[in-house]
Amino acid sequence: MNKLQWKHQYKIAINNYWSKTYKDQSANKSTLKHLCVDQVEIGKPHQIWQSIGSSVTEVKRSINHCRIATGTYLLQTNIAKFSNNKETATCPLCGLEEEDMTHMLTSCILLHGVRKTHLLRLKNIIIGYIGLRQWNEFFSDKQSITQLIVDPSYYSKTMKSLSNLAHITKATSEMCYEIHHKRLILKLELNIT
Ligand SMILES: [Zn+2]
Numbered sequence: 001m002n003k004l005q006w007k008h009q010y011k012i013a014i015n016n017y018w019s020k021t022y023k024d025q026s027a028n029k030s031t032l033k034h035l036c037v038d039q040v041e042i043g044k045p046h047q048i049w050q051s052i053g054s055s056v057t058e059v060k061r062s063i064n065h066c067r068i069a070t071g072t073y074l075l076q077t078n079i080a081k082f083s084n085n086k087e088t089a090t091c092p093l094c095g096l097e098e099e100d101m102t103h104m105l106t107s108c109i110l111l112h113g114v115r116k117t118h119l120l121r122l123k124n125i126i127i128g129y130i131g132l133r134q135w136n137e138f139f140s141d142k143q144s145i146t147q148l149i150v151d152p153s154y155y156s157k158t159m160k161s162l163s164n165l166a167h168i169t170k171a172t173s174e175m176c177y178e179i180h181h182k183r184l185i186l187k188l189e190l191n192i193t
Contacts, residue, residue, distance in 0.1 A: 011043075031071025034071075035151050036151045047166065064173075065177070067181075090191070091104075093183065093192075102142050119145075122171050125168060129159055134158070138155065149176065152169045
């Protein structure tokens with residue numbers, strides 16, 4: 001084996017080791033429950049980063065999307081958990097349910113307007129690739145819609161090609177950002193810190 005082949009083998013072995021370690025450890029992390037770890041490859045950026053250009057706006061949207069995908073986006077359920085339940089987990093905007101990721105992305109009534117526009121756009125893009133029948137089959141409940149928005153690479157096989165997946169991922173990053181932005185504005189208006 002020459003030096004170059006040895007280096008190549010070495011790199012593969014290291015990447016395999018870290019991929020396995022990462023997948024084993026993330027399987028037990030509740031914050032990563034929506035991140036599709038099977039699609040994560042060491043040494044390759046996640047689809048959220050692969051689907052964008054280099055503009056500041058796109059990078060800002062992707063940073064926000066990564067927080068959502070990796071469970072580091074701070075919701076009221078996280079605040080309650082970190083405070084040992086001294087703080088409430090109830091949504092500070094609507095007060096109707098616990099504010100977890102599914103609530104913010106699919107249910108909160110105060111975010112309905114912004115969500116409806118972006119979900120319709122996302123649905124139309126996906127129907128263009130897989131048809132209405134498959135859309136109804138895969139995305140009939142709030143959990144699957146949450147999974148789609150948080151990390152579309154979970155459905156990479158369903159979406160038929162990497163370019164379709166990149167287009168869908170970009171739309172979900174935009175959706176996440178607009179919902180996040182509306183949530184921030186509402187919190188400011190309602191004087192919630
Ligand atoms: Zn709410």
